[in-house]
Structures are given as C-alpha cells and as structure tokens.
Amino acid sequence: MPEAQPRNVIERFFNNVYKVLEGPTVWVRENIVEPNQKQYPWYHEKMRRVPTVDECYTDDVACYFEANCQYKRDRLVDTEIINILRQRFEECNMYEQPDHIERCAPIRKDYEEASTNWFTKYGDLGAYHNVRSAYMKQKHRMIWERRHGPVGSGMKKQEEEE
Missing domain, CATH: 1.10.287 (Helix Hairpins)
Structure with a gap:
C-alpha cells in the first residue's frame, strides 16, 4: 500500500524528523543485531542429550x-x-x-x-x-x-x- 502524501509543510517536517530518528535504529537492528542473534525455535536453549x-x-x-x-x-x-x-x-x-x-x-x-x-x-x-x-x-x-x-x-x- 503506497504511503499517503503529506498534506502540508508541517506534516512533511514531522515525517522527515521521524525518518531521521528511526532510520539508523532500523538499520542497526536489521544489519547488526538480527544477523548476530542465535536463532532458537523456543525461548530456551535446546540442550543436547547426553548418555544416560x-x-x-x-x-x-x-x-x-x-x-x-x-x-x-x-x-x-x-x-x-x-x-x-x-x-x-x-x-x-x-x-x-x-x-x-x-x-x-x-x-x-x-x-x-x-x-x-x-x-x-x-x-x-x-x-x-x-x-x-x-x-x-x-x-x-x-x-x-x-x-x-x-x-x-x-x-x-x-x-x-x-
């Protein structure tokens, strides 16, 4: 769904401020944090079974x-x-x-x-x-x-x- 065009100057200003503040945060999350996380299908680490x-x-x-x-x-x-x-x-x-x-x-x-x-x-x-x-x-x-x-x-x- 395309973004709606801002109606006036004030709305465009606040949209730009929002993008400036959110952009680096999203980039760090997507490019640094998520690739380095361990991916477990559960909330806890699945331990390997050892011999009884x-x-x-x-x-x-x-x-x-x-x-x-x-x-x-x-x-x-x-x-x-x-x-x-x-x-x-x-x-x-x-x-x-x-x-x-x-x-x-x-x-x-x-x-x-x-x-x-x-x-x-x-x-x-x-x-x-x-x-x-x-x-x-x-x-x-x-x-x-x-x-x-x-x-x-x-x-x-x-x-x-x-």
Whole structure:
C-alpha cells in the first residue's frame, strides 16, 4: 500500500524528523543485531542429550557428571510440567464453578496421571539424590514387578508362579 502524501509543510517536517530518528535504529537492528542473534525455535536453549547413567562406564567420572546434570534438568522440566497441570486444574475449578467436577474431569485425569508418573520416577528418593539412586530405584522396581507383578496389584500367589 503506497504511503499517503503529506498534506502540508508541517506534516512533511514531522515525517522527515521521524525518518531521521528511526532510520539508523532500523538499520542497526536489521544489519547488526538480527544477523548476530542465535536463532532458537523456543525461548530456551535446546540442550543436547547426553548418555544416560546406564550407558556410562563405572570409572567414567565425566560421563557420570553429564548424566547427573541431564537427570537434574529432566527433573526440573517434569516438575514444571506438573506445576502447569496443577495450575490448569485449579483455574478450571475456579472458572467452572459449580459444574467443575464434570467439566474439569479430563484435566484432573491428566494431572493425576502425570503426578503418579512423577512420583514413580522421582518420589521417595530423599532431598539429596542423584542419577544413580534414581537408576537403582528403577532397577529395584523392575525386579519387584518381575517377581511379584505390577506394583499395587498385590503379590503373586505361590500357585501362579508354578
């Protein structure tokens, strides 16, 4: 769309002042700032995945350290996901009163499933845990399920094993 022609001298004067002030700013932005910015598709830097603790050798301290940092980042992300789901559920409850039980049921189901999965992975590890203790928890859970069936289903009877 072509620019409208200024109607009088005053309007032309202010248009020229505007171009003088905006021109260098736009040039710096387009030619210096934008070409030198790192382009990420998200607001945060996408970190590369590192080998997990089960892929590290027992004496490889650097691999263990990287796996532990990756575990901590994953835990923070999973915790934030739980917080977002909880916030959505609470906001749905406030907004949908008094029919919140029916209308917020899918959100509640998603939140409860995510929190159950979070607790399965990170729960009961204590305040000072690391990737090795989480890995051992996973290993012990898998051994339990192999011997006794899924957790929460009760223990297998002696007849079922034979």
